[in-house]
Amino acid sequence: MQSFGKSQSVTRREDQRLLTGHGRYVDDIAPEGALFAAFVRSPVGHAELRGIDTDEARGMSGVVDILTAEDCAAMGLTLGMKFTCVPTQDGGKGTAPERPFLARGRVRFVGEPVAMVLAETELQARDAAEAVMLDLEDLPAHMDLSTGGEALHDVAPDNLAFDYGKGDEAGVARAVREAAHVVRLRVEDNRIMVSSMEGRGCWAEWADDRLHVCFSGQGVWGLKGELAANFGLKSEQVRTSNPDVGGGFGMKGFNYPEYFAVAAAAMKTGRPVRWMSDRTEAMLSDNGGRDLVHDAMLAFDEDLKITAYSVENTCNIGAYNSNFAQMIQTELFSRVLMGTYDVQTTWLRTRGIYTNTAPVDAYRGAGRPEAIFTLERVMSRAARELGVDPHKLRRRNFIKPDQFPYVSATGETYDVGDFAATMAKGEDIGDMAGFDQRRAASEAAGKLRGIGSCYYIESILGDPTEHVKIAFHDDGTASIFVGTQSNGQGHETVFPQFLSDHTGIPVDKIHFVQGDSDAIPKGGGTGGSRSVTVQNNATYGTAKRMISEFSAFLADEMGVGPDDVSFDDERFRVTGSNDAPTMLDLAALARERGREDLLTFTGSEKLPGRSYPNGLHLAEVEIDPETGDTRVVKYSVCDDFGNLINPMLAEGQVHGGVVQGIGQAIQERVVYDEDGQLLTASYMDYGVPRATDVPMMAFSTNPVPSTANPLGMKGCGEAGTVGALAAVANAVEDALWDRGVRQVDLPFTPARVWTLLNHAQDAVAAE
Numbered sequence: 001m002q003s004f005g006k007s008q009s010v011t012r013r014e015d016q017r018l019l020t021g022h023g024r025y026v027d028d029i030a031p032e033g034a035l036f037a038a039f040v041r042s043p044v045g046h047a048e049l050r051g052i053d054t055d056e057a058r059g060m061s062g063v064v065d066i067l068t069a070e071d072c073a074a075m076g077l078t079l080g081m082k083f084t085c086v087p088t089q090d091g092g093k094g095t096a097p098e099r100p101f102l103a104r105g106r107v108r109f110v111g112e113p114v115a116m117v118l119a120e121t122e123l124q125a126r127d128a129a130e131a132v133m134l135d136l137e138d139l140p141a142h143m144d145l146s147t148g149g150e151a152l153h154d155v156a157p158d159n160l161a162f163d164y165g166k167g168d169e170a171g172v173a174r175a176v177r178e179a180a181h182v183v184r185l186r187v188e189d190n191r192i193m194v195s196s197m198e199g200r201g202c203w204a205e206w207a208d209d210r211l212h213v214c215f216s217g218q219g220v221w222g223l224k225g226e227l228a229a230n231f232g233l234k235s236e237q238v239r240t241s242n243p244d245v246g247g248g249f250g251m252k253g254f255n256y257p258e259y260f261a262v263a264a265a266a267m268k269t270g271r272p273v274r275w276m277s278d279r280t281e282a283m284l285s286d287n288g289g290r291d292l293v294h295d296a297m298l299a300f301d302e303d304l305k306i307t308a309y310s311v312e313n314t315c316n317i318g319a320y321n322s323n324f325a326q327m328i329q330t331e332l333f334s335r336v337l338m339g340t341y342d343v344q345t346t347w348l349r350t351r352g353i354y355t356n357t358a359p360v361d362a363y364r365g366a367g368r369p370e371a372i373f374t375l376e377r378v379m380s381r382a383a384r385e386l387g388v389d390p391h392k393l394r395r396r397n398f399i400k401p402d403q404f405p406y407v408s409a410t411g412e413t414y415d416v417g418d419f420a421a422t423m424a425k426g427e428d429i430g431d432m433a434g435f436d437q438r439r440a441a442s443e444a445a446g447k448l449r450g451i452g453s454c455y456y457i458e459s460i461l462g463d464p465t466e467h468v469k470i471a472f473h474d475d476g477t478a479s480i481f482v483g484t485q486s487n488g489q490g491h492e493t494v495f496p497q498f499l500s501d502h503t504g505i506p507v508d509k510i511h512f513v514q515g516d517s518d519a520i521p522k523g524g525g526t527g528g529s530r531s532v533t534v535q536n537n538a539t540y541g542t543a544k545r546m547i548s549e550f551s552a553f554l555a556d557e558m559g560v561g562p563d564d565v566s567f568d569d570e571r572f573r574v575t576g577s578n579d580a581p582t583m584l585d586l587a588a589l590a591r592e593r594g595r596e597d598l599l600t601f602t603g604s605e606k607l608p609g610r611s612y613p614n615g616l617h618l619a620e621v622e623i624d625p626e627t628g629d630t631r632v633v634k635y636s637v638c639d640d641f642g643n644l645i646n647p648m649l650a651e652g653q654v655h656g657g658v659v660q661g662i663g664q665a666i667q668e669r670v671v672y673d674e675d676g677q678l679l680t681a682s683y684m685d686y687g688v689p690r691a692t693d694v695p696m697m698a699f700s701t702n703p704v705p706s707t708a709n710p711l712g713m714k715g716c717g718e719a720g721t722v723g724a725l726a727a728v729a730n731a732v733e734d735a736l737w738d739r740g741v742r743q744v745d746l747p748f749t750p751a752r753v754w755t756l757l758n759h760a761q762d763a764v765a766a767e
Helices: 015-019 069-074 122-131 169-178 221-231 257-269 279-285 325-334 368-386 390-397 419-429 432-444 491-503 531-558 583-592 647-666 719-737 750-766
Strands: 035-041 047-053 063-068 113-119 133-138 160-167 181-189 201-207 210-215 238-241 273-276 292-300 306-318 346-354 448-457 465-472 478-482 510-513 565-567 572-574 600-606 614-623 630-640 697-701
Touching: 035 122, 035 257, 035 279, 047 113, 063 069, 063 122, 063 257, 069 257, 113 122, 113 257, 160 169, 160 325, 169 292, 169 306, 169 346, 181 368, 201 257, 210 221, 210 257, 221 238, 221 257, 257 273, 292 368, 306 325, 306 368, 325 346, 325 368, 368 390, 368 448, 368 719, 390 419, 390 448, 419 614, 419 630, 419 697, 432 448, 432 614, 448 719, 465 531, 465 583, 478 491, 478 531, 491 510, 491 531, 531 565, 531 572, 531 583, 531 600, 614 719, 630 647, 630 719, 647 697, 647 719, 719 750
Parallel strands: 035 273, 210 238, 306 346, 478 510, 630 697
Antiparallel strands: 035 113, 047 133, 063 113, 160 346, 181 292, 201 210, 201 273, 292 306, 448 614, 465 478, 465 600, 565 572, 614 630
């Protein structure tokens, strides 16, 4: 894969278009004459919905219609949205309350859509939405991570969404009794919001007995299937599409109520309907991320080998089950429960709680950042309590190279890895040997400096099967149609580059097509860092078939045997001939000969197993003890991503993931009051990292090619976030430890850190 001409750091070809304002996003391509939709949203966290008065709003200028749940039901629509439920410890399934796409009977979080106003202009729709009157009878809001309180749903009278367990609880208890050392730590994992540059939006049109919904998402086929089911349509009557997407990060990987309501409005009025959220609307209604508490325990023998590990989580589901909400802190958390350590006795218990807040679902990493954050926090705490270097403790417990393939305690088959070697390279890149000197310099300047590490592993998720179509055109170009969906990752560069590498078709002759259910019949979309491995695997298999069939075609044309034709990655060669046609040349010849079978190739490939990227993150923080101001001042990463297709884009993905991890660790935190009002509903109140908050990052790789796909690749999209949380938190703990601070929880805002320092100082003074 590292041969000349392949795996090169090719610059992103979509950037020129996107950076000069020529991107085509949902709101740029809405049909002419489309009605504007504005949603009436619940102003309270919990209340009985006694009635909706739309009379005044209906009479306002430009208003065409107003939809409520009652109107949608009258159209014969199914109002409930789909979601997954996890198995519970009692042998059942998690609770499954209805989630309507417009509230009926009750509102359960501030921002829940209740009605939708349609008008000729956006301002008219917004003005009329403010005139819709809701008759609400307030109910107590359930806001904490406990069972009991006012029930949000009849099917969950104690607000328990599920009680999930996986592993050997009795074995862990036995190991604890026999352990030489036991280390426990409670870790808080703060709720965050996504803040994608482009908010959620969609438009829909109903024409010629077909429904088309265009939306800002991470794949089209999930919504297509649910629209068909809810609207009683045949699959071929529904088209879904994603144009350019301005950031997703997991949040746009799900179906949302607004998409169904907009589609219903288009069908009811017979006119196209468009909607785009503003920033506060997005903050109120987008799915949040994280929001849970972990109680972790490690048991060690006298040689400091880990003998058992347990985690008990309590997680916030929000007011409803989002698509994958129940899966995140259970099945997905368990994928990397024990990380890179050779331990078979583990126990995971997770309880999900309904609260009067916006739903919570996947955010960059989806369960794996939470799992690694917990494990690596308690590993660093164990090293401190046991008086051993944290990297020596990790090395002692790493799965060794000769143990692969290794089946983890939760059933994951890690194919390959050399964790100690990757860590050693990361230590050099991060100049750990020079840390004491840097700490002394910080102390001389009146600052506290700490270093923290995290050795992560993550499991690539999603459908292991992907589809591709490659078509040749009569103008001498080709198109690649993919089943994934870029929302900033650089697919428009990587996938044509990969096809070019394996077929010789020049990149500038390859058109890239994604995000249209009419263009390619199946696809898995983008999520779980799956795209590069599954899509390129499908392309690779199809490219091999193309080479084989064009070779046979050329052999027939030249009157030679199949063994006399070869392909050198750019041209076909025929023994005894100077002719060296390219694949585009042969496609043109095939068109002349009427060989339509050689002008379009479709393929589908399934990966035999998951890949497991891993690596070392090293963070250094500097804290001003007078103000609590905490800054990440040095950051380095050494990743094992296997073989890379485009190293520069992989590094960019790591940078983005690390920044989002730093944001959660230092600045970001969603806050609701006791009644369910969102207190962080603007960027005046919700902090996101800026360029000045993030240091330059040192990035390196130590590739150990995966055996779970023929190209040796490992996904990289979420790895930065998976490693960053614990690295930064452990660095803050290190900086504050000598000041007597023993419990540090995200986010490390100045006020929180200043309070920790002063409480510790007061405790020392009281002794």
